[in-house]
Amino acid sequence: MKGAEIFVQSLLREGVDTIFGHPGGAILPINDALYDSPIRHILTRHEQGAVHMAEGYARATGRPGVVLVTSGPGGTNVVTGLTNAFMDSTPIVVFTGQVPTPVIGNDAFQEADIVGITRSCTKHNYLVKDVRDLARIIKEAFYIARTGRPGPVLVDIPKDVSMSECEFVYPESVHLRGYKPTIVGHAGQIRRAAEMIAQAQRPVIYAGGGVIHAGASEELRTLAELTVIPVTCTLMGLGGFPGVHELWLGMLGMHGTVAANMAMNDADLVIAIGARFDDRVTGNLEEFCVGAKFIHIDIDPSSIGKNVRVDLPIVGDAKHCLQRLLQELRSIDKDWKAAHADWLAQIAAWQAKYPLRYHQEPEGELLPQFVCEQIYEVTQGEAIITTEVGQHQMWAAQYYHFMRPRQFITSGGLGTMGFGFPAAIGAQVAYPDALVIDIAGDGSFQMTMQELATAVQYDLPVIVAILNNHSLGMVRQWQQFFYGGRYADSSLEVSPDYVKLAEAFGAVGLRATRPEEVRPVLEKAIRLRRPTVIDFVVKTDENVFPMIPAGGSIKDMLLA
Amino acid sequence: MPTANDEIQRHIFGLLVENKVGVLGRITGLFSARGFNIDCLSVAETEDPTVSRITLVTAGDSRILEQVQKQLNKLIDVIKVMDLSEEPHIARELVLIKVNAGAETREEVFRIASIFRGKIVDVTPKTYTLEVTGDEDKIRAVINLLKPLGIREMVRTGTIAIARGQRVL
Numbered sequence: 001m002k003g004a005e006i007f008v009q010s011l012l013r014e015g016v017d018t019i020f021g022h023p024g025g026a027i028l029p030i031n032d033a034l035y036d037s038p039i040r041h042i043l044t045r046h047e048q049g050a051v052h053m054a055e056g057y058a059r060a061t062g063r064p065g066v067v068l069v070t071s072g073p074g075g076t077n078v079v080t081g082l083t084n085a086f087m088d089s090t091p092i093v094v095f096t097g098q099v100p101t102p103v104i105g106n107d108a109f110q111e112a113d114i115v116g117i118t119r120s121c122t123k124h125n126y127l128v129k130d131v132r133d134l135a136r137i138i139k140e141a142f143y144i145a146r147t148g149r150p151g152p153v154l155v156d157i158p159k160d161v162s163m164s165e166c167e168f169v170y171p172e173s174v175h176l177r178g179y180k181p182t183i184v185g186h187a188g189q190i191r192r193a194a195e196m197i198a199q200a201q202r203p204v205i206y207a208g209g210g211v212i213h214a215g216a217s218e219e220l221r222t223l224a225e226l227t228v229i230p231v232t233c234t235l236m237g238l239g240g241f242p243g244v245h246e247l248w249l250g251m252l253g254m255h256g257t258v259a260a261n262m263a264m265n266d267a268d269l270v271i272a273i274g275a276r277f278d279d280r281v282t283g284n285l286e287e288f289c290v291g292a293k294f295i296h297i298d299i300d301p302s303s304i305g306k307n308v309r310v311d312l313p314i315v316g317d318a319k320h321c322l323q324r325l326l327q328e329l330r331s332i333d334k335d336w337k338a339a340h341a342d343w344l345a346q347i348a349a350w351q352a353k354y355p356l357r358y359h360q361e362p363e364g365e366l367l368p369q370f371v372c373e374q375i376y377e378v379t380q381g382e383a384i385i386t387t388e389v390g391q392h393q394m395w396a397a398q399y400y401h402f403m404r405p406r407q408f409i410t411s412g413g414l415g416t417m418g419f420g421f422p423a424a425i426g427a428q429v430a431y432p433d434a435l436v437i438d439i440a441g442d443g444s445f446q447m448t449m450q451e452l453a454t455a456v457q458y459d460l461p462v463i464v465a466i467l468n469n470h471s472l473g474m475v476r477q478w479q480q481f482f483y484g485g486r487y488a489d490s491s492l493e494v495s496p497d498y499v500k501l502a503e504a505f506g507a508v509g510l511r512a513t514r515p516e517e518v519r520p521v522l523e524k525a526i527r528l529r530r531p532t533v534i535d536f537v538v539k540t541d542e543n544v545f546p547m548i549p550a551g552g553s554i555k556d557m558l559l560a
Numbered sequence: 561m562p563t564a565n566d567e568i569q570r571h572i573f574g575l576l577v578e579n580k581v582g583v584l585g586r587i588t589g590l591f592s593a594r595g596f597n598i599d600c601l602s603v604a605e606t607e608d609p610t611v612s613r614i615t616l617v618t619a620g621d622s623r624i625l626e627q628v629q630k631q632l633n634k635l636i637d638v639i640k641v642m643d644l645s646e647e648p649h650i651a652r653e654l655v656l657i658k659v660n661a662g663a664e665t666r667e668e669v670f671r672i673a674s675i676f677r678g679k680i681v682d683v684t685p686k687t688y689t690l691e692v693t694g695d696e697d698k699i700r701a702v703i704n705l706l707k708p709l710g711i712r713e714m715v716r717t718g719t720i721a722i723a724r725g726q727r728v729l
């Protein structure tokens with residue numbers, strides 16, 4: 001069998017139904033073999049878009065997203081997406097074409113050392129030098145991408161490897177002596193964790209994206225409800241705990257709720273689950289949770305103790321560890337509700353005093369927060385929401401209440417503008433009947449908006465809701481606060497007419513400029529079931545609050 | 561929550577890795593990407609030709625040393641990592657030193673070589689080349705003694721280390 005056919009057969013064995021890609025000379029044998037295979041190939045308009053689509057697909061489904069691009073520029077164009085997937089622990093497998101093995105290293109046409117270039121932004125990567133290794137490497141690539149702490153894997157396939165023949169044998173299992181993720185948490189540590197939880201007066205659960213990767217949301221909810229402990233999530237963790245729940249504190253960190261940040265600050269025990277103490281969460285480490293002990297459950301040992309000193313580390317899969325922890329906790333006889341009554345009352349007082357707020361004047365300029373809240377209401381909290389990066393991302397996180405895991409797909413670790421729209425397309429490919437909305441900024445949308453052609457070509461009814469403030473709003477906000485209002489390079493003075501732009505691509509373009517237009521426009525977009533761009537013309541100088549400036553702590557928090 | 565902020569220590573790590581192209585690049589890339597130092601590094605095949613052994617010496621506070629070990633363990637091609645400084649071990653290095661050895665200094669070079677149980681492995685009318693093995697202190701001492709005589713060239717292997725007793729990596 002030819003290498004290209006082995007590729008197709010191997011992917012079928014892995015259950016792959018969709019590939020996102022863009023062809024070119026070095027990968028053409030594989031595109032050709034895919035041509036009459038059952039695997040669907042989505043032709044993207046840029047390789048970055050292909051990777052973000054694969055990420056969107058993976059984040060929506062939990063299954064690895066797959067990308068196929070050519071050598072050289074095809075490869076270099078996937079670097080941003082790989083780095084994004086690496087930071088957010090998203091399982092994707094990216095296949096790049098490579099120049100034929102005899103000319104590797106000769107600066108051949110469209111040669112790039114993509115394995116060298118992507119070493120630091122992949123969980124692992126491979127150059128396939130012999131067609132006899134191809135099936136094994138593909139098997140390993142998928143295994144590595146989806147197990148342990150998930151992440152991106154790249155496989156570089158030289159053209160002659162795709163074209164040479166060998167017998168096809170798909171390995172039954174994977175043998176990697178250097179890779180054995182720890183799934184089962186240490187029983188003694190879990191028992192001690194239960195004891196610490198039982199002794200705490202002011203405990204908080206701080207949950208991250210790991211809860212979603214591990215499929216541990218049910219366990220998280222049971223843990224919170226059993227022990228009556230309030231929960232906050234990171235940006236990546238949103239949806240891991242219901243966004244409407246009496247124990248829900250909201251997101252924490254730089255633009256988190258006052259209640260979440262105050263609770264962390266005053267806690268005597270922080271139970272971190274699948275979260276990594278990112279600087280956008282902790283701010284100044286010297287002043288972060290000074291009075292608290294830490295329990296940290298994570299599948300990646302290197303996340304534990306990296307930024308803060310942990311009192312009780314548990315390495316393992318969040319779902320498994322929480323199940324065991326729940327068993328331990330159930331055997332403890334304690335009136336949790338009574339024990340935490342004062343703590344919960346304190347939290348309720350913070351929540352009452354410092355809710356998220358904005359004020360939409362009926363006749364005034366349209367406010368972005370209002371648009372986000374309307375999107376939430378009109379979709380009844382059911383839509384899959386993706387975002388770009390900037391102020392709109394934070395407003396989406398604050399005002400859309402995510403009820404289930406995999407409902408919110410955003411670029412957390414890398415903060416990649418241009419992520420949301422292709423990610424929405426990827427999610428829509430996975431769930432053709434779902435309502436998928438990209439809450440976008442005008443700056444970010446301009447980074448990957450050519451994927452409108454992809455959405456139209458494959459009839460993917462994604463809605464892009466641009467909160468158009470004619471500016472790089474988050475940059476503008478920092479300039480207002482930290483650069484004396486010198487707005488260097490942050491105004492998008494010249495922008496396309498997004499309605500005409502959408503129409504030029506064969507999509508639907510809609511616009512709302514006044515508060516009362518928001519709901520009808522959204523309803524119309526949802527009704528149409530076509531790729532749609534909505535231009536919400538919003539106030540330019542609205543800011544995201546609360547805000548803890550970078551490197552600051554809760555005492556530096558700005559409320560307005 | 562204050563971060564760990566204790567003193568800088570030098571540690572020797574022993575690694576078993578897949579004997580494949582690019583593995584060393586992954587390791588050095590990890591160190592540069594995360595801002596860790598490599599003080600010295602030595603690599604060679606083991607008795608199993610599919611496995612190489614690396615000895616790596618690095619310096620950092622306890623948090624960094626812990627991260628070094630954890631991050632190395634995360635690399636798929638790294639089979640095993642051991643912090644040899646955490647237990648009794650034997651560390652050795654080999655040095656070749658080409659030193660001035662004219663009529664007046666030849667005796668002295670010879671004497672130093674024998675004190676350090678070194679060998680003179682090459683001789684010319686003007687130079688001797690010495691081979692010395694030992695731990696870091698011994699190598700440093702011999703270099704210091706030879707310096708005044710005029711070291712022309714010197715090459716060191718970097719440390720290799722192995723645990724004492726029956727324990728193996």
Ligand SMILES: Cc1ncc(C[n+]2csc(CCOP(=O)(O)OP(=O)(O)O)c2C)c(N)n1
Pocket residue numbers: 388389390391392393415416417418440441442443444445467469471472473474475
């Ligand atoms: C690719 C990329 N380049 C630059 C940045 C830095 N950056 C962060 S937010 C932002 C502005 C985003 O503007 P827009 O998409 O219009 O969103 P807004 O903040 O106005 O809601 C920029 C430039 C980034 N995050 N990603």
